[in-house]
Amino acid sequence: MIKLIAIDMDGTLLDDNKEISAKNKAVLQEAAQAGIKIVLCTGRPKSGILPYFDQLSLTDEEYVIGNNGCLTMSSKDWQFLRVEGVELERLDALEALLADFPQLNLVLFTPEANYILGQEINAQARKDAEIEFSKIVHTDLASFKRQNIPVLVPIFMGETAILDAFQARFEDQLAQEFNTVRSLDYAFEALPMGVSKAKALADLAQDLGISAAEVMAIGDGNNDLEMLEFAGLSIAMGNANDAVKEIADFVTASNEESGVAQAILDHVLHPDGLYIERKRDE
Structure with missing residues (x-):
């Protein structure tokens, strides 16, 4: 059972015009209302995350991992829960x-x-x-x-x-x-050294009492590889590079086709209607 969904932004949640589709918004709201934690997990800094998070209109406390794992924040007050840096x-x-x-x-x-x-x-x-x-x-x-x-x-x-x-x-x-x-x-x-989306996500999941098996991660680029390997269920976008598709459990639609929403519908909210063949052997 998936309790947390970690989602990359550029090339994943955002389309090529840097916008969130209506379908992605609606499905993320449905997932949050079902009690699933939504975590934007991105290379973007705080300034490049908050305007998009606000568009999602998620009512419960959610979490954001920024700067590829250097920052972890709570949407409750946008205070930093964890900060990593270079001397x-x-x-x-x-x-x-x-x-x-x-x-x-x-x-x-x-x-x-x-x-x-x-x-x-x-x-x-x-x-x-x-x-x-x-x-x-x-x-x-x-x-x-x-x-x-x-x-x-x-x-x-x-x-x-x-x-x-x-x-x-x-x-x-x-x-x-x-x-x-x-x-x-x-x-x-x-x-x-040691900082990545995967490390920040693992630390956050532990804080929330969520195991790796209960985490779903969705991404498209090289900075998503470790995060996808950590998650119990990993999804590559249809526009992802070959390395990402190779390690992912499934490949969903592209960022231009609301692939995030499709993945959540297929694998979490309505798994009885799977349309994509599982890539990794059980």
Whole structure:
């Protein structure tokens, strides 16, 4: 019996226009009314989550995991239940990697704003902030450190081809100290070691007295892989990449076809009408 549904946002709950369909809203409301906890589990920061959560009009206390596991919040008062971050003294080594990649930005995600390091703010960092309704501040590292603001996750951002080259050169080095993930074609994250959507979800489920077998997770991208592996029931979106589809129990419709709603209807609320063949052997 599923007691908690963890849902990625971009490419999953949101369609390509960054909107929640009427069908997704209605089905999530039905699931919540049935007593199932709804957890938005996303790489987005708080600013990029709350406007969408408000659209869902869920009446009971629900939960949100943001910044790929760095933040866990309750919808009751939007206070942080858990916060993970990167120590300020580790930022110098990260900034130094920009020397040979001046077109990239190192974006420091903090609880309230994105602080951007680099020669100038590139188009990708601006686009990301616009999508997530984030305040951006162009700064230098010395000035930033003097403010003593906690950093949740540093993210290298830039054009795909340049970021590909950066990742090829530095991923092995960074992976020794950080949980690295390419969450988007323009974003390469250096999460705190041990931090992921899966870890935050496991901690939250334990707090709520819910086992992994009672968790359903829905996602589409590389930053969803560990979350899908943790959940007792894992669903890949129809638009998911091949790695996600390979590990998922089922594949649902795409984000353009309200695949989240379809998955919940098929596997939780009305399982007698399954239309998708189970992928994983029992």
